[in-house]
Every structure is written in C-alpha cells, then in structure tokens.
Amino acid sequence: MLIRLTNSRVLRNCNIFGEIPAYIWSMKNLTMLDVSFNKLVGELSSTIGAERLKFVFLTGNLLSGNVPQSILRDGNSVDLSYNNFTLKGPLDCQDNLNLNLNLYRSSSKENNSMGILPCLKNFKCSRYSKCMHVNCGGGDITFKDENNTKVLYEGDGAVEGGTAKYYRNDRSMWGFSSTGDFMDDYDLQNTRYSISLASSNLSELYTTARISPISLTYFFYCLENGSYTITLHFAEIKFTNDKGYSSLGRRIFDIYVQEILVWKDFNIEDEAGMAQKKLVKQVPNVNVTSNVLEIRFYWAGKGTTRTPERGDYGPLISAISVVSYLKPCTNGGNARTIYIVAGVAVGALCLTLFILAILWWKGLLRGKRGRQKGRDMQTGTFTLKQIKVATDDFDPSNKIGEGGFGPVYKGHLPDGSLVAVKQLSSNSRQGNREFLNEMGMISCVQHPNLVKLHGCCIEGDQLLLVYEYMENNSLAGALFGRENHRIKLDWPTRLNICTGIARGLAFLHEESRLKIVHRDIKATNVLLDGDLNPKISDFGLAKLDEEEKTHISTRVAGTIGYMAPEYALWGRLTYKADVYSFGVVVLEVVSGKKNSYAPSDSCELVDERLRYEVNGQEAEVMVKVGLLCTNASPSLRPTMSEVVSMLEGRTPVPDVAVPEASTHLMFKAMRDVHDRSQKQSLGGSQSQNVTTNITFCSSSTPGHDLN
Structure with a gap:
C-alpha cells in the first residue's frame, strides 16, 4: 500500500528491501511514517530530526540495533513490534512518558518470553495456567459455555489507546498488541479501539468487540505446555442486515495461531450467514x-474501507477462550488461590455444620439454641426467626414441595435472594439421620449439577436445611405434573438435562475427593433452575463409597422402580446402583412417562408430545444409554464418565442386548414387589407397611420411597 498524504509517508506492505534512507528522519514537516510489513533491515538513525513526527509504524520488518531515544518523545505513537532490535530494558520502555509504544516481539526471538514481555527483565513464571477467557473490547462478564457452566470472561474494554498499543494483564497473564491507525477517520487521538452495539438480540459477550486497523495479536503466557482448544467468538456488529448503505460493508482478514495461518480471507458475516449474529469458531x-500462545488477526488490505463509515475495516474479535485439552481448567494461580480459599471456607463450613449437628444430636444445643440472637447469614447457620420471616412463618402458600420426611418452602432473604427451606421432623430417627447425612455430604461437595446448600437451622425441635432456590422445581413436575404445571421440555433441553445429571453423578462417583453413592436418583430428586439446567438434590440417603471394597452391604433404601435389582434384593450397593437409577430417569425423560420400559423400536419410546422435533440419531443414543445403564448385570453397566462421553457424542454407544423381564429372575422379583406395593396403594393403605423384608414409607412423590 503506497499512500502519500500531506506530511505523511505510508509505504505499507510494499515488499521494500534495504535500509530506511537517512533523509527520511530529517524531514521537518513529516508527521507520520508507516513502512510496516516490508523487508527493511539495518539500524535506525541515532538522531531523529523530524520534529513534528508523531506516528511511526515500523512493525513487521527485520530492523536491528538500538532504539534511538530521540524517537521516543512524549505524545508520540511508535510501533516497533516484530523486529530484531536490541532492547535496553526499562530505558526503552519509557513508562514515565505519555507515549503509545509497542515493543511486542521487537527484539530477537531467542528468548520467547522476553519477546512478548519486553519490559520485564529476567521474568519467570511463578505459576502456570490451563485456561484463560477474554472479553475483547468489553468489560468483565460471566458467560455460560457450551456445557452451561458459568465462566468469567475478563474484559479489556477499559484499556485506553489504540495506535501502537501494547497491553499486559499481569494478574491473569495475558495481553494484546495492536498495530496501526485508522488514518482516514479524522481522529488523531484514537483513545480506544473497541466498539459496541447499543441494542440487539445478541448476548452481552457479542455486543462488544476489539478492532484494529492492521494487526491485532492476543498473547497468553505462563500456560502449561500441552494441547489446547481455542474458541474464537465473533459477531459483525458494525454492519446491518437491511438493504441500506450500512449493509454494504465487507470485513476481510486473516487469522494466525502460533504463527500458522488457519483462516485466510476470513469474513465474519459470510461465515455466520448474516450480520449481528454470533459466530463461534474452534x-x-x-x-x-514454550508456555506461550499467540493468536493474531491481520488485515491484508482486502474488503471495504469506508463503508458504512471511514475506518470500518480491519480485524474484529468479540471474545477468546483458551482451554487445556486434557487437564482440568483452573485459570492459573489466581483462580488456584481462589479455589484454595474457597476450599478452606467450604471445609470450615462442613466442619461447622457437622459439629453443630453432632452437638444437637447429643442434646447439648437444645434449649440454648432458642435463646441465641440472630446470626450473620453468611456463616451458614440461620436462626428460626430468620427462617420464619423468610417463609412468612411457613405459610402454606409458600409450600413448593413435599419430601419423604417433610415439606419444602420457598423463602425470601433480606437481600432479595430466594431460597428453598426443607423442614425435617426431629421426632423421627430417620429424619435426624437424613439431616445429618445431608449436611455431611452435600455441604462438602460442589458442582454445577449438584444443588447448593446455603446452611441450616437447629433450634428447639426444628431441623431446617436451606438450599438455593430452583425456579422450575423438579424434573418429575416438568414431565409428570398436573397439565397446567408441566413445562414444555424440547428435545435439546431433555438431552441437556440427561447430560447434566450424568456430569453430576460422574463427579460424585469419580472426581470428588469424597466418593459418594447417592442411592436415590429419580426424577423428583433432580431440580431444574431458571435455565432448565439440572441439579441433583436430596442427599439424605447418600453413602460414602469405600473404594477398597467391591460393594457395601447395607440396609436397602431408595425408591421402587429406580433401584438396581442387586441392591433391592440383596442390599449389594456400588456406584453402579446409581447408574441403574440414572438409566431409568433417561428413559423417563425420553418417553415422558414414569418408569418406562423400552419397546423394540426406540422411536416408539419417544414422547409423542415432541412430534417431529426430535433428532433421530440423538434419540437412538439416549435410548441405548438408558438400556445400557439398566442392564441387569452391574458389570455391564458403564461408568458415569463413560455415559457423559456417550451423550456428548465423543464415544459410540455399544449395542445393547435387552433381557426379557418376564424370564429374568431379578426383574421378576422386582416387578412382584412393585405390583404388591401398587395394590397396597390402590387399597387405600399407602401409609401402611407392606409385609415384606422391605419397608415402605408414605410419600407423595412418584414411586415409593424405602427408608
């Protein structure tokens, strides 16, 4: 590009060889020199006589030697990136001046970290990260990723300066290098190279973006070495979809990752199909x-430059996500510190709650507890007075459910947040046992697909557990509730629900420090938040899985119709019992019916309310997974991590051989018990115990709970 403007010389990307002529630096009226992306060599003149020179762009050459101090003047914009200069450290950085100076990779490439961190002498990483998330051109926001996990994207929208800009986030160990000036926009200040869209249907992550007139490089340092997946988020928010002048713009640029061209002549609008629509590329x-990752966006002079306005060209990026391919994401040292602090806090909360429960169990807190004044709700304990205020004294209109051992109420805390309050009977040994179990288990494990316990109240004869509030109640209510209370669950939502439950169980069985068997997985114990994301609840029957033992022999507890045969008949408990229960839930979600057994054709099992919106291939996978999990033999059931992989399409589902229930002893015995319990219910004596070795408890939830 050869441009000769008054007092400006722009010879960008002209394939120029040799040295910069000395006379250039003595031109009295020269205000801008842009000879970037050529093949210039040699050293710069030690004396710069061009007194009016404000903009110097030398990026992308082979220039060497020292950087003359006379070019680093207050108020200048100087870009020396991608060269072979010999830097003198802080002297060249000129941090004390009001100077836009970009030294990114301006020195020899022998030291990789020094190239991207030119002003840090003898830098060494004190910690290493496995993932980073950046909201380019916007502020800090929390965004749900493809797994519906909330992720914090750090923003750089407040970073001032665009021309010759080098920015580094020391806390999170990432930054960017921006090269060039929008010369025809009549803006010599260029205070910010970020744009935004005032109103649209796009999520917040896509309504802001960082732009650059020539080259924009995001760099991430102190990453653990290994394989990573990069996710790039785009939305063309400068152009429109109408037939007006604003729709005529064309933005074209190239994308490099680790200096390798991955997309040439990339056009966001063409890739997305329209303007102002999100586009995700991986x-x-x-x-x-070498612990460093670079993503570069480069404008090679293609596309429009003045449509709809001057300066509407160059690369644009909305957000970047960098995640380790194999290792867990910890966001480096800062997040690691947060996790350690959070872990200590959670551990302290667990210990506090457990000690309180034991003291109450021993009777040491009875009588005294009622005289205590209100406590800070952040400690994890609530007074009975606080609970009564929150629930309007347990007003029946706030009752949102009924558990096996007591009602559940909706509560409003003083800060405006909603909670669910579970009331257990202290007169029942089973209620006491469930209360202790619930606190000891769920307060010590945290996962996006497990319901969160906020705290408890132990006062007088009251045992109360306070949970996060789930706007859409239970999965059972959504599927089987009264017609006017059901929620229309489309096919993608049902798949997401099953995958979320599987992730939660995989965490309990395999990833949590405490390996836990839930023992009562069923549709009523899966709650749905405002976005219909599933969360496993009700840990009152949960057991720790003793890994050194092949199984636990225990008193049978759970719900008929969801219990694995080997557990219901002989009390042999392993995590495969949860796998079986999960399989039953999957078949219920697919069919929309309680405790469904699959016919020969999986298509016949799919809920008729879904009609033609079902993805046939996904439905086949779901049914196969349900059948595989409900295999009569525990050894043939998959682990929950394998189930997650199958549902996400990463692993094929093996063929399933379904035994005839009528000929299989265990299924026959299970069906007999179930039939007897149904007859007992129809006979009007549901609250009475059945004359078998298994004791039934009264419950208003689908199925029959065993205590």
Whole structure:
C-alpha cells in the first residue's frame, strides 16, 4: 500500500528491501511514517530530526540495533513490534512518558518470553495456567459455555489507546498488541479501539468487540505446555442486515495461531450467514511448547474501507477462550488461590455444620439454641426467626414441595435472594439421620449439577436445611405434573438435562475427593433452575463409597422402580446402583412417562408430545444409554464418565442386548414387589407397611420411597 498524504509517508506492505534512507528522519514537516510489513533491515538513525513526527509504524520488518531515544518523545505513537532490535530494558520502555509504544516481539526471538514481555527483565513464571477467557473490547462478564457452566470472561474494554498499543494483564497473564491507525477517520487521538452495539438480540459477550486497523495479536503466557482448544467468538456488529448503505460493508482478514495461518480471507458475516449474529469458531489441538500462545488477526488490505463509515475495516474479535485439552481448567494461580480459599471456607463450613449437628444430636444445643440472637447469614447457620420471616412463618402458600420426611418452602432473604427451606421432623430417627447425612455430604461437595446448600437451622425441635432456590422445581413436575404445571421440555433441553445429571453423578462417583453413592436418583430428586439446567438434590440417603471394597452391604433404601435389582434384593450397593437409577430417569425423560420400559423400536419410546422435533440419531443414543445403564448385570453397566462421553457424542454407544423381564429372575422379583406395593396403594393403605423384608414409607412423590 503506497499512500502519500500531506506530511505523511505510508509505504505499507510494499515488499521494500534495504535500509530506511537517512533523509527520511530529517524531514521537518513529516508527521507520520508507516513502512510496516516490508523487508527493511539495518539500524535506525541515532538522531531523529523530524520534529513534528508523531506516528511511526515500523512493525513487521527485520530492523536491528538500538532504539534511538530521540524517537521516543512524549505524545508520540511508535510501533516497533516484530523486529530484531536490541532492547535496553526499562530505558526503552519509557513508562514515565505519555507515549503509545509497542515493543511486542521487537527484539530477537531467542528468548520467547522476553519477546512478548519486553519490559520485564529476567521474568519467570511463578505459576502456570490451563485456561484463560477474554472479553475483547468489553468489560468483565460471566458467560455460560457450551456445557452451561458459568465462566468469567475478563474484559479489556477499559484499556485506553489504540495506535501502537501494547497491553499486559499481569494478574491473569495475558495481553494484546495492536498495530496501526485508522488514518482516514479524522481522529488523531484514537483513545480506544473497541466498539459496541447499543441494542440487539445478541448476548452481552457479542455486543462488544476489539478492532484494529492492521494487526491485532492476543498473547497468553505462563500456560502449561500441552494441547489446547481455542474458541474464537465473533459477531459483525458494525454492519446491518437491511438493504441500506450500512449493509454494504465487507470485513476481510486473516487469522494466525502460533504463527500458522488457519483462516485466510476470513469474513465474519459470510461465515455466520448474516450480520449481528454470533459466530463461534474452534481451533483444536493447538500445541503450546514454550508456555506461550499467540493468536493474531491481520488485515491484508482486502474488503471495504469506508463503508458504512471511514475506518470500518480491519480485524474484529468479540471474545477468546483458551482451554487445556486434557487437564482440568483452573485459570492459573489466581483462580488456584481462589479455589484454595474457597476450599478452606467450604471445609470450615462442613466442619461447622457437622459439629453443630453432632452437638444437637447429643442434646447439648437444645434449649440454648432458642435463646441465641440472630446470626450473620453468611456463616451458614440461620436462626428460626430468620427462617420464619423468610417463609412468612411457613405459610402454606409458600409450600413448593413435599419430601419423604417433610415439606419444602420457598423463602425470601433480606437481600432479595430466594431460597428453598426443607423442614425435617426431629421426632423421627430417620429424619435426624437424613439431616445429618445431608449436611455431611452435600455441604462438602460442589458442582454445577449438584444443588447448593446455603446452611441450616437447629433450634428447639426444628431441623431446617436451606438450599438455593430452583425456579422450575423438579424434573418429575416438568414431565409428570398436573397439565397446567408441566413445562414444555424440547428435545435439546431433555438431552441437556440427561447430560447434566450424568456430569453430576460422574463427579460424585469419580472426581470428588469424597466418593459418594447417592442411592436415590429419580426424577423428583433432580431440580431444574431458571435455565432448565439440572441439579441433583436430596442427599439424605447418600453413602460414602469405600473404594477398597467391591460393594457395601447395607440396609436397602431408595425408591421402587429406580433401584438396581442387586441392591433391592440383596442390599449389594456400588456406584453402579446409581447408574441403574440414572438409566431409568433417561428413559423417563425420553418417553415422558414414569418408569418406562423400552419397546423394540426406540422411536416408539419417544414422547409423542415432541412430534417431529426430535433428532433421530440423538434419540437412538439416549435410548441405548438408558438400556445400557439398566442392564441387569452391574458389570455391564458403564461408568458415569463413560455415559457423559456417550451423550456428548465423543464415544459410540455399544449395542445393547435387552433381557426379557418376564424370564429374568431379578426383574421378576422386582416387578412382584412393585405390583404388591401398587395394590397396597390402590387399597387405600399407602401409609401402611407392606409385609415384606422391605419397608415402605408414605410419600407423595412418584414411586415409593424405602427408608
């Protein structure tokens, strides 16, 4: 590009060889020199006589030697990135001046970290990260990823300066380098190269973006070496979809990852199909071998430059996500510190709650507890007075459910947040046992697909557990509730629900420090939040899985119709009992019916309310997974991590051989018990115990709970 403006010389990307002529630096009226992206060599003149020179763009050459101090003047914009200069450290950085100076990779590439961190001498990483998330051109926001996990995207929208800009986030170990000036926008200040869309249907992550006139490089340092998946988020928010002048713009640029061209002539609008629509592109298996990752967006002079306005060209990026391919995401040292502090806090809460429960169990807190004044709700304990205020003294209109051992109420805390209050009977040994079990289990494990326990109240004869409030109640209510209370669950939502439950169980069985068997997985114990994301609840019957033992022999507890045969008949408990229960839930979700057994054709099992919106291939996978999990033999059931992989399409589902229930002893015995319990219920004596070795408890929930 050869441009000669008054007092400006722009010879960008002209394939120029040799040295910069000395006379250039003595031109009295020269205000801008742009000779970037050529093949210039040699050293710069030690004396710069061009007194009016304000903009110097030398990026992308082979220039060497020292950086003359006379070019680093207050108020200048100087870009020396991608060269071979010899830097003198802080002297060249000129942090004390009001100077836009970009030294990114301006020195020899022998030291990789020094290239991207030119002003840090003898830098060494004190910690290493496995993932980073950046909201380009916007503020800090929390955004749900493809797994419906909330992720914090750190923003750089407040970073001032665009021309020759080098920015580094020392806390989270990432930054960017921006090169060039929108020369025809009549803006010599260029205080900010970020744009936003005032109103649209886009989520917040896509309504802001960072732009650059020539080259924009995001760099991430102190990453653990290994394989990473890069997710790039785009939305063309400068152009429109109408037939007006604003729809005529064309933005075209190239994308490099680790200096390798991955997309040439990339056009956001063409890729997305329209303007102002989100576009997500992934680059898998990116190798990081020197703890540094670079993603570069480069404008090669293609597309429009003045449509709809001057300066509407160059690369644009909304957000970037960098996640380790194999290792857990911890967001580096800062997040690691947060996790450690959170872990200590959670551990302290667990210990506090458990000690309180034991003291109450021993009777040491009875009588005294009622005289205590209100406590801070952040401690995890609530007074009975606080609970009564929150629930309007347990007003029946706030009752949202009925558990096996007591009602559940909706509560309003003084800060405006909603909670669910579970009331257990202290006169029942089973209620006491469930209360202790629930506190000891769920307060010590945290996962996006497990319901969160906020605290408890132990006062007088009251045992109360306070949970996060789930707006859409239970999965059972959504599927089987009264017609006017049911929620229309489309096919993608049902798949997401099953996958979420599987992730929660995989965490309990395999990933949590405490390996836990839930023992009562069923549709009523899966709650749905405002976005219909599933959360496993009710840990009153949960057991710790003793890994050194093949199984636990225990008193049978759970719900008929969901219990694995080997557990219901002989009390042999392993995590495979949860797998069986999960399989039953999957078949219920697919069919929309309680405790469904699959016919020969999986299509016949799919809920008729879904009609033609079902993805046939996904439905087949779901049914196969349900059948595989409900296999009569525990050894043939998959682990929950394998189930997650199957549901996400990463692992094929093996063929399932379904035994005839009528000929299989265990299924026959299970059906006999179930039939007897149904007859007992129809006979009007549901609250009475059945004359078998298994004791039934009264419950208003689907199925029959065993205590």
